[in-house]
Each structure stands twice: as structure tokens, then as C-alpha cells.
Amino acid sequence: MQPGHDSLKTKTSLSAGGKNYAIYSLKKAEERLGDLSKLPVSLKYLLENMLRFEDGRSVTTDMIDAFGTWLKNGGKNPIEIAYRPARVLMQDFTGVPAVVDLAAMRDAMKTLGGDPQKINPLVPVDLVIDHSVMVDYFGSEEAFEKNVEREYDRNKERYQFLKWGQSAFENFRVVPPGTGICHQVNLEYLGQTTWTADYEGETYAYPDTLVGTDSHTTMVNGLSILGWGVGGIEAEAGMLGQPVSMLIPEVIGLKLTGKLPEGATATDLVLTCTKMLRDKGVVGKFVEFFGPGVGNLSLEDRATLGNMSPEFGSTCAFFPVDDETLRYLRATGREESRIELVEAYAKEQGLWREEGHEPHFTDTLELDLSTVVPAISGPKRPQDKIVLSEASAQFRKDVENIKGGPIEKTKRADDVEEAEFIAEGANGIEDIVHYDVGGAEYGVHDGSIVIAAITSCTNTSNPAILMAAGLVARKARAKGLKVKPWVKTSLAPGSQVVTDYLERAGVQDDLDALGFNLVGYGCTTCIGNSGPLPEPISKTINDNNLVACSVLSGNRNFEGRISPDVRANYLASPPLVVAYALAGSMHVDLTKDPLGKDDQGNDVFLKDIWPTSQEIAELVRENVTSQMFAERYGEVFKGDERWQAIDVSGGDTYSWPSSTYVQNPPYFEGMDSRPADPEPIENARILALLGDSVTTDHISPAGAIKEDSPAGTYLQEHQVPEREFNSYGSRRGNHEVMMRGTFANIRIKNHMVPNTEGGITKYDGETMPIYDAAMKHRANGTPLVVFGGELYGNGSSRDWAAKGTVLLGVKAVIFESVERIHRSNLIGMGVLPLQFKDGDSWESLGLSGDEQISVHGVENLEPQQELKVTISYGDGQSKDITVLARIDTQDELDYYRNGGILHYVLRKLAA
Known part of the structure; x- marks a missing residue:
């Protein structure tokens, strides 16, 4: 950490635990800004960041003054600030490209005659491998070992590369596969609440802040750590010490009162808040919790809320520091000296949650926790909350929309054809047609639950609701209940500590008895790694157009995400996941229908097997210990014998193997030690004419790789059969695959080829894939431009939306308006963003795609400069228009002049 100039003289010292720390005092800042006691705590974190890095260039006193103004207007007139997080968190899908770029920078440094070892992350980076395990095997004691073995087989090339990075880079740590989910590892071990760093003989203390390459980075907001998800390029900027550009946000305060009632879980609270905040509209805003109810939530409950921030739509969902924060830090084995520092720093800086204190927010909402009732969410969106007592009836209403017709019913069982029958003992579904499953002694129907998964960081960080699931399993087992045979069950904890306390409490045996065996430590079902359904069940579902269902304790249930065979997906608490697995159908009303019969033939209801809050609390108190955390995280970076057995090639630089997963990108080919002036863009051809609201999902490669696509052709040419294509996400470290998938979304519409969808364009009148045309233009030395409409590049901030654009040879993108982060990403890759003026658009200018x-004036560019653009039409006429260069700051201009942020940092380090 290299602090700025401190022209406001706010640097002072703090003593904690017998040690002195340098801090940047918010109290001293009040001499300039006035009383800051009413500023939301989350904004105090940002203000401290400005004080610490103020240098008169990237961070100015105007940015600091804006926080005083915020108190007057609630953030209604935001300004852009340059924010530097303390650290970066990555998962393996999104982290691999960043490490590829670092490795490529080392090669380039060597070419420039510099020392490759100078290329390292400049802030701490932790990468947790958690996105690659799939539920291929389930319902047995061997499931975990078999799934991990399959994971290593699939991902050997990626893991070899990441293990090299672990040993080659300073400030870079890798948590190996089979350890846990990045957000839970962050909560239980990596996060410190107050961060420290040494610089020029002093130890600085400051808030623990981070950006992560996964949107659910916000989980750690529950531990009073300010963090959120970003795209790969912003994460790379952060890890290379460059500021992340952002607006000072509006902050919505959510006041909590009361206490959760008996029978309601943290998951029910989360689903309630998700609907509230979605209805309110908090996209791009901070949410901060306050009020007396906060004190009635455990830190694990707070983390469960923080995790769902992306589902609210907010940037973060933050809880200030209090006694519960300190309790959790002790319970998870953090050092006592760190805990003393957290308390002293929070109280000194006004970051401590005081009972009765209410900050000034942009707007507020209020929730009485005592009104929360059991609920699920679905069938397609996390915010679509359904009260549990209404879930069965709501499903029947939703099916018609999902399948385009009503549930198939029969009046009498003897009316059903031979291949169809009524499942014996199934409640609430006697009138629904069941279809035989490959000769099995059961059938499936519209509403059959075929996946029940206790998974995802949202809930598996919370011992109370996991113990509740274990107790439901214990009581169900004692009554003789069994999970329905068509349900694929799985348990994927967020960390190994979960296994320790479930086993110690004895409830893992009960979960195993119901088929909820350990399948892996990773995201699994929640990110679509649910693995295949048994083939006879899959065939029956698809042959009969059935709406099969999943119930998972995850955070996302978007259409098509969980399984290609499942069209209705519901989020629920872990104990409700167990209950629904016992019921086997969404038609069963868990609040009144029996789940099955006990050994004496009596009906068993959910209330008969639901644990009390006291039972859950006693089990947690007796079986969750700080020693478990200390032991499990004592050698967290070591990995198992499989990880240790991976051979690593290369020393300071990577020995790039022949791989279809990891390739050395061409960003630095021909690079000199000094940047040349940007080249003027002359006689460029148009690659695409795009409409309004083209998102980064449209631009960036995502999902499955089609056999007949340019990427599929490339893989087949490299002897990869279709069954091993894997996804674009898994191949993000190979630019050859990714650039072939850029602008190739099946729903993108390029108006150069009217009335069509998909990644196609025209080259000399011939229709062809965008990639093929781009390569023909490159062979001719012809630069390219892309035109867009309003809100170009909105949506998720995907790094490959910008990386793929530059690799295709696009020099400029011209649009009516642009999403802020995608604009920043384009500049970060050396692409010029230009905005129409005077009401112009490509439609009003009559463009068809044939123009040049x-x-x-690009070579003499300044921030916010107007430039002349000449359009040469196919009939020989031409027209000049004026556009605004959307390079807004001097830092951005430096990135652009260097050809991108990676080039800028590389040249600085080489010098």
C-alpha cells in the first residue's frame, strides 16, 4: 500500500493491543467536511479510502469534499471517485483470465529486457477454486471422492496453470479444490474486518475492503467488510494497484426491528428482504442495515443477507461493526490482537454500531423481523417470494405459463393408460397424470421434484440452518420417512468446517440416510453444476414435456441455470430442502399435507419433524467450536494429495503447454518500452450495427459451445470431441476460444443482416460469422468499428466483452449512451468509446454497414474531447459528424495512450 499526499493532514496514530498503527482519521476530516456522524458507515469506508490515497491526480480534494455534499443531498448528484480496495478475491472461472494476463505480462517484461519477477499483484489476491466440481455422483458414501476425481480429470490443464501461479507470484494465494466456496472461505478465514499493511517502516490500519470476480462477494458485508462483485478487468486493475472508477452511491437504509419468530429461518428473512428491496429499486445503490433488530441477528444471519445483495440488485448490503462482529471473529479462530484492533479502530473512526443511532440515508425502509414467515422463491427469479402455505397453489398457476398449457389431469386412476399411473401414497397429486420411468416402480409428473440440493454459500455458512436441516433429517429418519426415489439429493457445504460440526453433532448420519451425502465443497447446483439426472428420468421428462422442479438452498434460480431438464426452480432453506425431498412434489402443501407415513402407518406432517429454535441453538452451541476453524484453515493453501501431485512447469515465466484451456494472449505482441501516439482510425469498416440495450451478455461468450460455431470448429480442429467442449466459462483462459464467441450470442441482432439473430455480419456482401469477417479484415489490415444504441454494454460487467472486442480488431465503439463499467473496460483494453452528439444515431445517419x-484527432486526444468523424457512404458521398470521446479522466487517457491498462502498468514497472 502506497498512501497519497495527505494534503488535509488527517494521518494520525492509533494504539491497539499494545501496538501502534498509522490511520487516516475521519475525525480530523470533520475539520473540513463538518459533522460526519450521520454519514452511513459504508460511505465512511469510501471516505477513508479517499483520505488515504489523495494525491491531487487520481484522488482529488473535490472527491473528498463530495462526501460532505452527500450529507446534504443524499447522493442525488453523484460524482465519480477513484476507489482502491485493500484486496481482491477471485474464483477459478473468472480468475483464470486474470492470472493468464499476469503470466503474459511476465513474458512481455522479459521481452522488454526487464525483470519478470517485478510482475506481481500489487495488492493481495486470493483465488479459491470452487466453481468446477459437478454433482456427477450422489446419494452414496463414495460420491465426494468420485466427484473430486472427475473434477481433476476435467480441469487438469487449468489446475496446472493455477498451481504454477501459486508458486510464481507474490501477493497471490490459491485455495485448492475441495476446500470450500470462495465467499464462505472469505467469511470464515480470509476477511479481517480491519486490514493492515506495512509501508516505509509503519503499519497502517484501515477498513478491510475488496472487490471480487463473483457477484456474491457481498456475503462478507455481514462481517462489516465492504466488498462487491466486479468484472475481470476491474479486478485486474485493482490487483495492479489501479483505482476502480465508481460513483459515490445512494445508500438505502433498511431498519430492522423485532426478532425472528419460532419456525422462521434466516433464509426466509433473506427471501423477504429480496422481494422488498427489488420492489423498492436499489440497483447500483448501497443498502445498509440499522435499527434494534440488527442486534437480534447472528453474524451468520447477517452474512446470509449480505450474500443475496446481487438478488436485491444493490451493490452491497452492509452491516456496521458491533459486539457480534467481535464474537464471530473469536468463534472462527482469528487472532486476539486482530480482534482488539477491529474494536479500537471501529470505535475511533465512528464505524461502530451504536444502539439508537440512525444515519442519514438517501431513503429508508423498515422490516419487523417478527412478521417473517416461512417462504420459498421461484420458479425463475430470486425475488419472486412465495409464502410456504401458498406454494402448492402458486405452482399450479405458474405451470401453465411455463409449459404453455395446463397440467395434464385424469379423473380416475383406471382412466390412465398403462404407461401412466398414480404414485402410491403421494399427497395432493392424485388427479395428475404420472408417467412411468423406465420400468421403475414410480412415475413422474408436472411438479415432480427431481433435484433437492443443500448447496451454495448463501446458506451453508450458517450453522443454525444447517443444523436445522440435520434435525429435520434425524426426526424424519426416526419416523421411518424416506426421500422419494426420483429426487437427486446432494449436500455441498461451503467449507470443511461444516462437515466437522455436522459429524460431531451426529446429524450427518441422518442426512446420509436420506441421501444428502457430501458431494463436494463448491457451488455445484447453484451455478448449474448439478450434473446429469438419471437417464430414464431425463428421458421421461423430455418425452412428455413435463415441468420438473428443483429445490435448492442457493441464491439463483434463473431459467435454464440449474439443469436443462428442470424448468421450475425454487430457493428454500436447507431444512425445507429436506422436507421437499421427502414430499417429492411441488403439489404437496407442506403446511397441511402429510409428508408420508411412519412405521405404524400414521401420517407424518412437517410440524412433527420441525425442530425448535432451542433445539437448534443447543446443537450449535455444543458442536461448533473455534478449534474446528483453526484446524481446517491451518493449512488451507496446501491442498489434498491430488493437488500436491500436480506437476508444475515453468519458473518465473510460464511454460505455455499445448492446451485448449490456457493460451498466451497476444496483447503485448510488438510492444515497445515507450508508448507511441495512438494511431488515427482511417477508413475503418463496420463490424456490427447494434440496437438499444445490447448487454455484455450479448457481447461476451457465455454458456455452451455449439458444434458448428467458430469456437466449436476450433476445438474440433484441435482434436477436442464435442462431449468435451465444456463451456465458454471453463475456457476463459484461451483467447482463441473466447474471441470466436464474442458478439456470437444466439439472440444478438446485427442490423447489417436484417431480420436475423446470432453472431453474423456481412463481408463484401457475403453473410458469415462475425469472427470470420473480422479475420478477413485483419488480413487486409483494415480497422473495425462497432455501432450501438442506448445503454450499450449494460448488464453484468464481463471482462471478455471488452477483451473479445479488441482481439477482433475493433478500434472504436460509437453509441448513443453506454454503461459506465463497460466504457471503463473498453478503455482498459485500448478501445476508444465515442458517444453520438446532437441527437445523431446510426439509424438517423442512414448506415447500412457498407460505409467506411x-x-x-485521436493522436492528440484529451479527456472529454470532441472529435470529428467522417462517414464515407457506398455511393461516394460523405458526411462529417461530431462525437464526444468518452475518455473522462487523465488516468483513462494514460491507459488508452498505452494501449490498455495492462500495458500502462507493465511500462511503469519496466521503467
């Missing part, structure tokens, strides 16, 4: 485009 020249942009004048």
Missing part, C-alpha cells in the same frame, strides 16, 4: 469510418 474515419475518426480524426
Whole structure:
């Protein structure tokens, strides 16, 4: 950490635990800004960041003054600030490209005659491998070992590369596979609440802040750590010490009162808040919790809320520091000296949660916790909360929309054809047609639950609701209940500590008896790694157009995400996941229908097997110990014998193997030690004419790789059969695959080829894939431009939306308006963002795609400069228009002049 100039003289010292720390005092800042006691705590974190890095260039006193203004207007007139997080968190899908870029920078440094070892993350980076395990095997004691073995087989090339990075880079740590989910590892071990770093003989203390390459980075907001998800390029900027550009946000305060009632879980609270905040509209805003009810939530409950921030739509969902924060830090084995520092720093800086204190927010909402009732969410969106007592009836209403017709019913069992029958003992579904499953002694129907998964960081960080699931399993087992045979069950904890306390409490045996065996430590079902359904069940579902269902304790249930065979997906608490697995159908009303019969033939209801809050609390108190955390995280970076057995090639630089997963990208080919002036864009051809609201999902490669696509062709040419294509996400470290999938979304519409969808364009009148046309233009030395409409590049901030654009040869993107982060990403990759002026658009200018485009004055560019663009039409006429260069700051201009942020940092380090 290299602090700025401190022209406001706010640097002072703090003593904690017998040690002195340098801090940047918010109290001293009040001499300039006035009383800050009413500023939301989350904004105090940002203000401290400005004080610490103020240098008159990237961070100015105007940015600091804006926080005083915020108190007057609630953030209604935001300004852009340059924010530097303390650290970066990555998962393996999104982290691999960043490490590829670091490795490529080392090669380039060597070419420039510099020392490759100078290329390292400049802030701490932790990468947790958690996105690659799939539920291929389930319902047995061997499931975990078999799934891990399959994971290593699939991902050997990626893991070899990441293990090299673990040993080659400073400030870079890798948590190996089979350890846990990045957000739970972050909560239980990596996060410190107050961060420290040494610089020039002093130890600085400051808030623990981070950006992560996974949207659910916000989980750690529950531990009073300010963090959120970003795209890969912003994460790379952060790890290379460059500021992340952001607006000072509006902050919505959510006041909590009361206490959760008997029978309600943290998951029910989360689903209630998700609907509330979605209805309110908090996209791009901070949410901060306050009020007396906060004190009635455990830190694990707070983390469960923080995790769902992306589902609210907010940037973060933050809880200030209090006694519960300190309790959790002790319970998870953090050092006592760190805990003393957290308390002293929070109280000194006004970051401590005081009972009765209410900050000034942009707007507020209020929730009485005592009104929360059991609920699920679905069938397609996390915010679509359904009260549990209404779930069965709501499903029947939703099916018609999902399948385009009503549930198939029969009046009498003897009316059903031979291949169809009524499942014996199934409640609430006697009138629904069941279809035989490959000769098995059961059938499936519209509403059959075929996946029940206790998974995802949202809930598996919370011992109370996991113990509740174990107790439901114990009581169900004692009554002789069994999970329905068509249900694929799985348990994927967020960390190994979960296994320790479930086993110590004895409830893992009960979960195993119901088929909820350990399948892996990772995201699994929640990110679509649910693995295949048994083939006869899959065939029956698809042959009969059935709406099969999943119930998972995850955070996302978007259409098509969980399994290609499942069209209705519901989020629920872990104990409700167990209950629904016993019921086997969404038609069963868990609040009144029996789940089955006990050994004496008596009906068993959910209330008969639901644990009390006291039972849950006693089990947690007796079986969750700080020693478990200390032991499990004592050698967290070591990995198992499989990880240790991976051979690593390369020393300071990577020995790039022949791989279809990891390739050395061409960003630095021909790079000199000094940047040349940007080249003027002359006689460029148009690659695409795109409409409004083209998202980064449209631009960036995502999902499955089609056999007949340019990426599929490339893989087949490299002897990869279709069954081993894997996804674009898994191959993010190979630019050859990713650039072939850029602008190739099946729903993108390029108006150069009217009335069509998909990644196609025209080259000399011939229709072809965008990638093929781009390569023909490259062979001719022809630069390219892309035109867009309003809100170009909105949606998730995907790094490959910008990386793929530059690799295709696009020099400029011209639009009516642009999403802020995608604009920043384009500049970070050396692509010029230009905005129409005077009401112009490509439609009003009559463009068809045959024109040539020249942009004048690029070589003498300044921030926010107007440039002349000449359009040469196919009939020989031409027209000049004026556009605004959306390079807004001097830092952005430096990135652009260097060809991108990686080039800028590389040259600085080489010098």
C-alpha cells in the first residue's frame, strides 16, 4: 500500500493491543467536511479510502469534499471517485483470465529486457477454486471422492496453470479444490474486518475492503467488510494497484426491528428482504442495515443477507461493526490482537454500531423481523417470494405459463393408460397424470421434484440452518420417512468446517440416510453444476414435456441455470430442502399435507419433524467450536494429495503447454518500452450495427459451445470431441476460444443482416460469422468499428466483452449512451468509446454497414474531447459528424495512450 499526499493532514496514530498503527482519521476530516456522524458507515469506508490515497491526480480534494455534499443531498448528484480496495478475491472461472494476463505480462517484461519477477499483484489476491466440481455422483458414501476425481480429470490443464501461479507470484494465494466456496472461505478465514499493511517502516490500519470476480462477494458485508462483485478487468486493475472508477452511491437504509419468530429461518428473512428491496429499486445503490433488530441477528444471519445483495440488485448490503462482529471473529479462530484492533479502530473512526443511532440515508425502509414467515422463491427469479402455505397453489398457476398449457389431469386412476399411473401414497397429486420411468416402480409428473440440493454459500455458512436441516433429517429418519426415489439429493457445504460440526453433532448420519451425502465443497447446483439426472428420468421428462422442479438452498434460480431438464426452480432453506425431498412434489402443501407415513402407518406432517429454535441453538452451541476453524484453515493453501501431485512447469515465466484451456494472449505482441501516439482510425469498416440495450451478455461468450460455431470448429480442429467442449466459462483462459464467441450470442441482432439473430455480419456482401469477417479484415489490415444504441454494454460487467472486442480488431465503439463499467473496460483494453452528439444515431445517419469510418484527432486526444468523424457512404458521398470521446479522466487517457491498462502498468514497472 502506497498512501497519497495527505494534503488535509488527517494521518494520525492509533494504539491497539499494545501496538501502534498509522490511520487516516475521519475525525480530523470533520475539520473540513463538518459533522460526519450521520454519514452511513459504508460511505465512511469510501471516505477513508479517499483520505488515504489523495494525491491531487487520481484522488482529488473535490472527491473528498463530495462526501460532505452527500450529507446534504443524499447522493442525488453523484460524482465519480477513484476507489482502491485493500484486496481482491477471485474464483477459478473468472480468475483464470486474470492470472493468464499476469503470466503474459511476465513474458512481455522479459521481452522488454526487464525483470519478470517485478510482475506481481500489487495488492493481495486470493483465488479459491470452487466453481468446477459437478454433482456427477450422489446419494452414496463414495460420491465426494468420485466427484473430486472427475473434477481433476476435467480441469487438469487449468489446475496446472493455477498451481504454477501459486508458486510464481507474490501477493497471490490459491485455495485448492475441495476446500470450500470462495465467499464462505472469505467469511470464515480470509476477511479481517480491519486490514493492515506495512509501508516505509509503519503499519497502517484501515477498513478491510475488496472487490471480487463473483457477484456474491457481498456475503462478507455481514462481517462489516465492504466488498462487491466486479468484472475481470476491474479486478485486474485493482490487483495492479489501479483505482476502480465508481460513483459515490445512494445508500438505502433498511431498519430492522423485532426478532425472528419460532419456525422462521434466516433464509426466509433473506427471501423477504429480496422481494422488498427489488420492489423498492436499489440497483447500483448501497443498502445498509440499522435499527434494534440488527442486534437480534447472528453474524451468520447477517452474512446470509449480505450474500443475496446481487438478488436485491444493490451493490452491497452492509452491516456496521458491533459486539457480534467481535464474537464471530473469536468463534472462527482469528487472532486476539486482530480482534482488539477491529474494536479500537471501529470505535475511533465512528464505524461502530451504536444502539439508537440512525444515519442519514438517501431513503429508508423498515422490516419487523417478527412478521417473517416461512417462504420459498421461484420458479425463475430470486425475488419472486412465495409464502410456504401458498406454494402448492402458486405452482399450479405458474405451470401453465411455463409449459404453455395446463397440467395434464385424469379423473380416475383406471382412466390412465398403462404407461401412466398414480404414485402410491403421494399427497395432493392424485388427479395428475404420472408417467412411468423406465420400468421403475414410480412415475413422474408436472411438479415432480427431481433435484433437492443443500448447496451454495448463501446458506451453508450458517450453522443454525444447517443444523436445522440435520434435525429435520434425524426426526424424519426416526419416523421411518424416506426421500422419494426420483429426487437427486446432494449436500455441498461451503467449507470443511461444516462437515466437522455436522459429524460431531451426529446429524450427518441422518442426512446420509436420506441421501444428502457430501458431494463436494463448491457451488455445484447453484451455478448449474448439478450434473446429469438419471437417464430414464431425463428421458421421461423430455418425452412428455413435463415441468420438473428443483429445490435448492442457493441464491439463483434463473431459467435454464440449474439443469436443462428442470424448468421450475425454487430457493428454500436447507431444512425445507429436506422436507421437499421427502414430499417429492411441488403439489404437496407442506403446511397441511402429510409428508408420508411412519412405521405404524400414521401420517407424518412437517410440524412433527420441525425442530425448535432451542433445539437448534443447543446443537450449535455444543458442536461448533473455534478449534474446528483453526484446524481446517491451518493449512488451507496446501491442498489434498491430488493437488500436491500436480506437476508444475515453468519458473518465473510460464511454460505455455499445448492446451485448449490456457493460451498466451497476444496483447503485448510488438510492444515497445515507450508508448507511441495512438494511431488515427482511417477508413475503418463496420463490424456490427447494434440496437438499444445490447448487454455484455450479448457481447461476451457465455454458456455452451455449439458444434458448428467458430469456437466449436476450433476445438474440433484441435482434436477436442464435442462431449468435451465444456463451456465458454471453463475456457476463459484461451483467447482463441473466447474471441470466436464474442458478439456470437444466439439472440444478438446485427442490423447489417436484417431480420436475423446470432453472431453474423456481412463481408463484401457475403453473410458469415462475425469472427470470420473480422479475420478477413485483419488480413487486409483494415480497422473495425462497432455501432450501438442506448445503454450499450449494460448488464453484468464481463471482462471478455471488452477483451473479445479488441482481439477482433475493433478500434472504436460509437453509441448513443453506454454503461459506465463497460466504457471503463473498453478503455482498459485500448478501445476508444465515442458517444453520438446532437441527437445523431446510426439509424438517423442512414448506415447500412457498407460505409467506411474515419475518426480524426485521436493522436492528440484529451479527456472529454470532441472529435470529428467522417462517414464515407457506398455511393461516394460523405458526411462529417461530431462525437464526444468518452475518455473522462487523465488516468483513462494514460491507459488508452498505452494501449490498455495492462500495458500502462507493465511500462511503469519496466521503467
